[in-house]
Amino acid sequence: xxxxxxxxxxxxxxxxxxxxxxxxxxxxxxxxxxxxxxxxxxxxxxxxxxxxxxxxxxxxxxxxxxxxxxxxxxxxxxxxxxxxxxxxxxxxxxxxxxxxxxxxxxxxxxxxxxxxxxxxxxxxxxxxxxxxxxxxxxxxxxxxxxxxxxxxxxxxxxxxxxxxxxxxxxxxxxxxxxxxxxxxxxxxxxxxxxxxxxxxxxxxxxxxxxxxxxxxxxxxxxxxxxxxxxxxxxxxxxxxxxxxxxxxxxxxxxxxxxxxxxxxxxxxxxxxxxxxxxxxxxxxxxxxxxxxxxxxxxxxxxxxxxxxxxxxxxxxxxxxxxxxxxxxxxxxxxxxxxxxxxxxxxxxxxxxxxxxxxxxxxx
Numbered sequence: 001x002x003x004x005x006x007x008x009x010x011x012x013x014x015x016x017x018x019x020x021x022x023x024x025x026x027x028x029x030x031x032x033x034x035x036x037x038x039x040x041x042x043x044x045x046x047x048x049x050x051x052x053x054x055x056x057x058x059x060x061x062x063x064x065x066x067x068x069x070x071x072x073x074x075x076x077x078x079x080x081x082x083x084x085x086x087x088x089x090x091x092x093x094x095x096x097x098x099x100x101x102x103x104x105x106x107x108x109x110x111x112x113x114x115x116x117x118x119x120x121x122x123x124x125x126x127x128x129x130x131x132x133x134x135x136x137x138x139x140x141x142x143x144x145x146x147x148x149x150x151x152x153x154x155x156x157x158x159x160x161x162x163x164x165x166x167x168x169x170x171x172x173x174x175x176x177x178x179x180x181x182x183x184x185x186x187x188x189x190x191x192x193x194x195x196x197x198x199x200x201x202x203x204x205x206x207x208x209x210x211x212x213x214x215x216x217x218x219x220x221x222x223x224x225x226x227x228x229x230x231x232x233x234x235x236x237x238x239x240x241x242x243x244x245x246x247x248x249x250x251x252x253x254x255x256x257x258x259x260x261x262x263x264x265x266x267x268x269x270x271x272x273x274x275x276x277x278x279x280x281x282x283x284x285x286x287x288x289x290x291x292x293x294x295x296x297x298x299x300x301x302x303x304x305x306x307x308x309x310x311x312x313x314x315x316x317x318x319x320x321x322x323x324x325x326x327x328x329x330x331x332x333x334x335x336x337x338x339x340x341x342x343x344x345x346x347x348x349x350x351x352x353x354x355x356x357x358x359x360x361x362x363x
Contacts, residue, residue, distance in 0.1 A: 002249065005138075005184070007215055008258040010345040012038075012281065022280055023353065032280075032326060033318040036082045039282045041295060041342075043091020044072070044098035046287035050120050051156040052144065054192055054230050056222040057092035060298065065287050066093075068309055069100040073107060075285075075308045080111040082314060086137075090118035092298070093287055097123055102131040109135040118142065118188075122161050124168040133175045138184040140215070141169055145189070146201030154195050166205055173210035186213040192230045196238050203248040203255055216245065217258045218265050220340045222296070235262050261340050271334055272351035277343035279305065279325045283317075291316050293325050296338040302328055 003009070012019060015038055025031035046063040048055075076087070087108060089095040096119050098104075108115045114137045121141040132139060143165055145151035151162035172185055187206040189199055199216060206214045219230045242257040249255055279293030286298055289309040297303040303325060306316030316322070334347075 002213075002246075002254040003256045004254075005213075007256050008260045010349060012346050012349055018281070019350075019353070022276075022350075026276065026280070026354070029323055029326070032323070035280055036079075036317060037084055037280070037282045039086045039088070040079065040084055040285060041088045041090055041282070042067070042072075042285045043093055043287045044089060044095050044101060044104070045091075045093035047097060048092075048094040048120075049097060049123055049157070050094065050161075052142075053154055053156065053194065053227065054144075054190055054219050055227070056220075056225055057298075058226045059222070059224040060092045062093065063287070066098060067285070067287060067289060069104070071289070071309050072100075072104060075313050076104065076107055076113065077111055078313050080108075080113050082317075084113060086114040086116070088116045088118060091284075091287060094123060095119055096121070096125075096128075102128045105131055105135045116140070120155070121165050121168045121172075122157070124171070126171065129168070129172055129175055130179075133172050133181050133183045133185075134179065136183050138186065139172065141165065141185075141187045141211075143169075143187045143189065143202060143206070145195045146198030146203070146205060150195055150198045154192075166209055169206070169209045169211060177210075184212050185210075186215060187211050188215040188217065190219055191216050191235075191238060191241075192219050192233055196241065199241055200244055200248075203245050207248050207253045211253065213254045213256055214245070214248070215256045215258065216241065218262050218340070220265070220338055222338055223336075236266050238262075260345075264340055264344075268339075272347045273334065274351065274354075275329055275332060275334055275337060275343070275347055276350035276354060277346045278329055279303070279322055281346065282343065293322070294341075294343075296341050 018038055021035055025035045045066040048062050089101060095101055095117060105115050115135060116137050117132060117139045119141060144154045148159035148162040152159045176183055189202055203214050218235050219233055221231045242259060245255040245257055284292045284295045285308060286292060289307040291305045291308060292298050293303045293305055305322045306319055
């Protein structure tokens with residue numbers, strides 16, 4: 001099984017107790033208050049060192065802002081006690097530009113929160129690399145081209161950045177090997193018309209660097225994005241890449257071509273009729289401290305649950321704004337949502353649980 005980490009699916013079935021609690025609490029406001037997310041994405045900074053042509057967060061304008069480190073430490077400690085199991089440091093900015101990130105990663109390891117990084121990896125500090133590889137469950141590097149020239153075009157940086165990132169991946173792999181760490185290290189390409197021709201080259205470079213996997217996923221247009229260059233990509237013409245990339249697979253390296261995700265853009269299947277994951281199973285902390293119930297609608301007041309700089313996480317999660325968001329989602333038209341959002345597969349799963357067909361007891 002190439003996708004042993006279920007990147008093209010979901011993992012909610014591994015949390016049956018939380019799902020059972022959701023089934024009981026989804027229509028009970030008092031019970032819903034105490035139903036905390038499993039996973040939180042945190043954007044420690046709003047600024048970025050790259051300007052990728054497809055950036056879904058361009059509308060947020062890469063603001064020069066960041067989370068207060070003292071407050072974030074307090075909130076992470078609190079979140080661990082509330083049953084939050086994982087944090088991904090990523091967001092609208094580049095997380096490695098947050099100078100306090102290493103101590104946040106170490107803190108999470110101490111208090112029992114799993115951590116991960118989604119990063120362009122260009123700003124990697126060698127001392128910090130040791131901390132990341134030692135403590136993170138996984139690191140996924142956005143390398144959206146297989147040649148320096150194409151990388152420069154897509155990331156809108158110098159060609160030298162491409163070579164730096166590949167060397168940083170090699171260094172992370174070597175750090176893992178020499179210390180017997182367990183961190184999974186992978187690369188990702190967001191496939192568009194301007195980079196598909198270098199996908200195979202990138203697979204080769206990542207394999208040579210010692211990465212564990214290479215993910216290829218489609219672009220999904222954000223309704224607020226400034227750029228519209230890739231809004232109508234025809235992904236049917238790129239499906240052949242799955243077999244081409246599979247030639248690089250072996251026991252140590254896997255290519256994960258997200259066929260399920262691609263096919264939903266090509267065929268546009270009938271979706272679930274309600275988003276049941278928001279605001280229950282995850283949350284997003286923006287670089288200004290706001291807690292959002294949904295990563296698609298960042299800075300939308302309807303999904304703004306509060307700010308960690310002003311209130312504790314429990315006050316925010318059990319507060320009136322979140323209850324208002326829960327009520328709003330009951331009539332929210334999912335046609336207005338972003339295709340293939342992070343909670344898409346989970347929503348298919350939850351919809352079926354809440355609306356079972358006949359004969360479900362004949363297992």
